[in-house]
Amino acid sequence: MPVLAALHPGIPLIPPPPPPAEVRPIRQAEGSLIRANGRTQPARWRIERGELWLTLEFLENQLGVQRSSGERGMLQLEWFGSEISLPARRQQSLGDEVAVPVSDLLRRVGVSFEPFGKNELSLELPVRPLEAIRARDNGISGRRVVLDLKAPALVRSDDGQLAISAEGNPEQLRQLAGLGLKPRQENGWLQLEAKGERLTLGRPWRLVLDLPSDTALTSLNRPSGTSPNTALATLQRQGLALNRTVDRIGNRQVLINSVQLDPRRVPVDLRPLNRSNGMKGLSSLSQLARNESALIAINGGFFNRVNRLPLGALKDNGQWLSGPILNRGAVGWGDGELPQFDRLRLQESVLDPRQRRWSLISLNSGYVQKGLARYTEAWGPRYQPLTGQELGFVLRNGVVQQRIEGIPQPGVPLRAGDELLVARGGVQVDWQPGERLVLSSRSTSVVGDKPFVVGGGPLLLRSGLVALNGQAEGFSPGFIRQGAPRTVIASDGRQLWLITLQGVNNAGPTLMETALLLKQRGLKEALNLDGGSSTGLVLADVQTVKGRGIAGSVHNGIGLIPRAPMPRPNRPPARLASSPP
Incomplete structure (x- = not known):
């Protein structure tokens, strides 16, 4: 009998199991798909030295993180009471987006994450029951609805549609329906129709929804009782064309949506779309269109997603709201004329x-x-x-x-x-x-002398020839080479074109591929606008194109506004206050 068994007869004669293998965190990985509680979404991610980096657009619109900017590029993120501060050196470009390190923030809220397959990241947060619903009217400002949660939840926002990773019981769903939120419960997600502001709070965990008093859509410039679809159909009879086709570049397919019209014949006004209370801030493209009564809209120029400020030309009714930068491409126009395209300095x-x-x-x-x-x-x-x-x-x-x-x-x-x-x-x-x-x-170009100007870049086509020169417009080689969803304003010499391009099972076309695709379609002038998650197309109050599957926040847009019997209020014309008398 072994000595050990004799001294300790209760110990079985079985060797102890080997120690558990050491779990090492993934040090390097990246991809372009994220699956959050079973919902897969195109979104870039990177694991670098064990730290997970996610884009601000994904954090805000698909998880529910709130953010604010501070001095010297400082960024504050808050999610259900957990906060992190990130200086400018802790922010990096991830494709065409701004990304930040969020491993600590996710873990504090209870989110687990790991790479899945070759290109995908899996995020998981346990689904818990919805505890209670409270609501109160805030007078003319609207109504506040508070959802008391048992634990933090993912909050996915898509142009007035909310999806919350929480379970509501039948009585709670009836209560939400009575508040006009049209609830649905599907696969661990509580889905609501809720336009307005949202806020997450911690301990106790709450999701606060501030709903506007008038949830009806702003009336578009159309005869009383006419629906947006009817107004759109009327414009189509007057010469506006809508097209949706799949084209091919190399061995990859590209989905192309386009709006075409002769602005000299179709009774619409082409206008920049921007927020009315200053240059700082973002909005959804749909909301920008509603604010200006635009029946059709695409997203506009570039902006800084951290401080929410414009990065390029924006001129409305003769007033420079934001000046051009870096000699980048711009488009300018007056009423009832085809736009002109050029690189522009002020x-x-x-x-x-x-x-x-x-x-x-x-x-x-x-x-x-x-x-x-x-x-x-x-x-x-x-x-x-x-x-x-x-x-x-x-x-x-x-x-x-x-x-x-x-x-x-x-x-x-x-x-x-x-x-x-x-x-x-x-x-x-x-x-x-x-x-x-x-x-x-x-201005260095006649484009800048037009009453309406929107900047973007790079310029893609001039006089029927490819004009792409990213270096001349201050764009990085990586930006020029990458594939992404695109938004373009263009002209074939007879008609104005508003265009979006998205890859079919691929990231999307490069800028050179975009220029070649447009040239093949007979276009002569073309300007690239902001793309990626900003790419969007609104038709008759519905955002029909969402660059990466969800409506991204944008700074400005370009809209087609049906001409109304009464003139649209305009900003006062530009004046250089410092000019000599």
């Missing part, structure tokens, strides 16, 4: 009393460089500093009213008629209150 300078001429590098822009920038009331009610130490000069009628050493974070009010010149990067300017400055401004 050359601005200021002459001071000592006869020194200073170049202004940007106008109302989120694109930050060393030098002098100009901001007007079109920027919003106040300017808040975009970099560390900034020197400001408030001008009225060309005269310096105030010199601000170090613009404070609360910002500087931008009153009607005032202009703010901002010096960045240590630029030293000795102007003092009472000194007169003479400002001059001119």
Whole structure:
């Protein structure tokens, strides 16, 4: 008998099991599909040195994370009471999106994640019952609905449609139906129709929905009682064409949606679509279209997804809301004419009393460089500093009213008629209150002289030839090479085209492939707009194209507005407040 068994007769004569294998975290992986609680969605992800990076668009619209921006590019994320702060160095490009590291945030909320297959990431959060529903009217501002949750949940938002990873019982579904939210319970997801703002809160866990008082859609410019589809059908009889085809580039297929019309014949106005309360902020394309009574809309130009500010030209009724940058492509037009296409700069300078001429590098822009920038009331009610130490000069009628050493974070009010010149990067300017400055401004192309301008880039076609030159417009080689959903505004010399392109079981066309596909269709002028998750097409109040399967937030758009019996209110025409009398 072995000695061990004799001393300890209760121990069986079976060797102990081997120690469990060490579980090592995945150090490197990436892909373009994410499956969250069983729902698969095109979205880029990366695991780098064991840290998971997800895009801001996915975090906000498909998980329910709230974010806000702080000083010097700082980003704050909050999700059911858990918060993380990410400086600019902890933000990176992932394809055409901004991504941030979120492993710690996901684990705190209870989300597990792991790569799945060759290209997919699996996210899982246990589904728990919905505990209670509370609602109250907020007077003219609308109604607040609070969903009390047993635990945090995934909150997927898609242009007024919410999907929450929670289980509601039959009585709760009846209660939600009574609130007009049209609930459905499917495969662990509670689905609601809920336009408005949402907020997640922690301990106790709650999802707060602030619903607008008038949930009906804004009336479009059409005869009373006419539906959007009827109005669209009327325009089609008047010459507007809608097409949806699948084309091929190499061995890959591309789905192409297009709207075609002669703006000289079809009774619509082509207009930029933007938020009315300043340049900071994002919205859904559908909401931008509703705000301006646009029957048809595509997304517009580029923007910074962290600070939610424009990165390119935007001009409405003669007023520069945001100036062009980096000599990038732009499209400009007037009423009842085909648009014109070109690369565009806005050359601005200021002459001071000592006869020194200073170049202004940007106008109302989120694109930050060393030098002098100009901001007007079109920027919003106040300017808040975009970099560390900034020197400001408030001008009225060309005269310096105030010199601000170090613009404070609360910002500087931008009153009607005032202009703010901002010096960045240590630029030293000795102007003092009472000194007169003479400002001059001119566009480098006739495009910039048009009353309506939208910038994008790169320019794809000019005079029927491929004009793609990403380096000339300040785009990176990686951006030029990558495949992605695309949005394009174009012309064949007779008609205006609004176009979206999406890959069929592939990431989408590159910019060169896009240019070649459009050239094959007989187009002569074409400008690339923002793409990826921003790509969108709204027809008759329905977003029929969503770049990566879910309606992304955008800064601006381009819309077709049916002509109404009464003129649409317009912004006042542009005026250089500092120009000499």
